[in-house]
Amino acid sequence: MALRLPSPCLVVLAGPPASGKSTWAAAHFRPDEVVSSDRLRAVVGCGEDDIAASADAFALLEEIVARRVARGLTTVIDTTGLGAADRARWRALARTHRMACVAVAVDTPAGECRARNRARAHPVPATVLTAQLRAWPAVRDALRGEGFDEVLAPGAVRVVPPAFATAGEAVARQQERPVGMRFGLHLSAFPGGAAVLAPRLREIAAGAEAAGFDAIYVMDHFRQIPQVGRAWDDFLESFTTLAWLAACTDRVRLGPLVAGVTYRNVGHLAKIVATLDVLSGGRAVCGLGLGWFEAEHRAYGWPFPPVGERYALLEDALRALPVLWGPGAKPFHGTVIDLPDTAGYPRPLQEHVPVVLGGGGERRTLRLAARYADVANVLGDAATVARKAAVLREHCADTGRDVELSHLTTALVGADGAEVDALVDRLRPRGADPARYAAGVHAGTVEDQVGRFRELADAGVAEVVVRLCGEEARALEQMATVIAAFRP
DSSP: OOEEEESSEEEEEEOOTTSSHHHHHHHHSOGGGEEEHHHHHHHHSSSTTOGGGHHHHHHHHHHHHHHHHHTTOOEEEESOOOOHHHHHHHHHHHHHTTOEEEEEEOOOOHHHHHHHHHHSSSOOOHHHHHHHHHHHHHHHHHGGGTTOSEEEOSOOEEEEOGGGTTHHHHHHHHHHSOOOOEEEEEEOOOOSOHHHHHHHHHHHHHHHHHHTOSEEEEOOOSSOOTTTSOTTSOOOOHHHHHHHHHHHOSSOEEEESOEETTSSOHHHHHHHHHHHHHHTTSOBOEEEEOOOOHHHHHHHTOOOOOHHHHHHHHHHHHHHHHHHHSSSOOOEEOSSOEESOOOOSSOOSSSSOOEEEEOOOTTTHHHHHHHHOSEEEEOSOHHHHHHHHHHHHHHHHHHTOOOEEEEEEEEEEESSHHHHHHHHHHHSOTTOOHHHHHHHHTEEEHHHHHHHHHHHHHHTOSEEEEEEOSOHHHHHHHHHHHHHTTOO
16 A cells, blocks of 8 residues: 655655665656756756766755745655755755655665666766765664654655545544445536536436435535636526436435525525425425625625624524424514415425535534534534534534534545546646645545545544536546445
């Protein structure tokens, strides 16, 4: 199993000439990530063996390394790494830019180094090699006490987004002590053109059910949001889409993640959700949120109240929806909502329609979730999610209710590292740093994803809602393997 290094990181190779440092680096890193003193001699001199160009080559190496690290780019320093002052300077550079710094000790037997050196077209002078071989054992023994984040032997490694840095341990936990988790598919974009959207959605829905997803969610917006695409991209209305998905599926739950409380009269929203529940055979989920997209409100002529007024509306809606779905016609009188008659038939088939409250605000939103919702949906990395889970538990202790936590995320899934790298290169925007794009979409192998989701389960997440990147059929196929790991 390859060791995972967090992206970005600074990797310092250490070992005498001909020990195999460059060969190892070439096998595990892209060529543009490796800064080689030998290659730079060829840039500023007449070839890699131009010893007279060494000072200029090393000066250029320092400049390149400093600029790459400042930009947050994974960098491999391919020199002998024998100078303690050089290693200290590189560690300090990494610390300044909050980057992991790893040493790789390439401890090849002296006789093998000499034999490789003799076979070179331009060998290192024997006296130079002998001096460096004599110096190497002391350097090797000093590395672990110098403050590197890790000191590694030259085995298999992968540089992965930070979310996967400890995935290996989490995968082992899932294999040894499996836990269950629900998975939802999040649809946030509708490419391909209007003429193909209906059959495309049918195929995605069928694929999601076959892959083992427990739910399908859609965004509740009326134009594409800037975090995902352009305002003029095709974008389907949420509840009409959910009704279509209800006709295309048999098992998955269906709902908006989440319906903006400012978009509809709450009685109208209750009627829509009840209708969806009836037509889907009791599979509706009501996601609800504060509403945030001011430009969309302005474009459609909807009021966009201040945040305090929206919170009052949200709390009233959370209280009113169960009344509207319940029997009878009793009135509801809230802070800002007044309903003289709450009769609505047919009632939902479910005795209780699950309510998912979107947003991770710890003082107000999670408190409202603890009082009124069934699930709180939050964003963030595993540490952030764990903190919000703890806050939610505190609020639930005050209300005496048990509220689940769900997590909305993105995933780009490949069978192995090579497929992940190929997907990142194909899907990233032009000019985008592959590592930053990979981190943004959580690009990882099936095993990486299993580890990440197990860490989220350990943090308190009961359901992960995933927006998949890449070609739908292949993404669903890979995600099916991930989901299977959580079906103990």
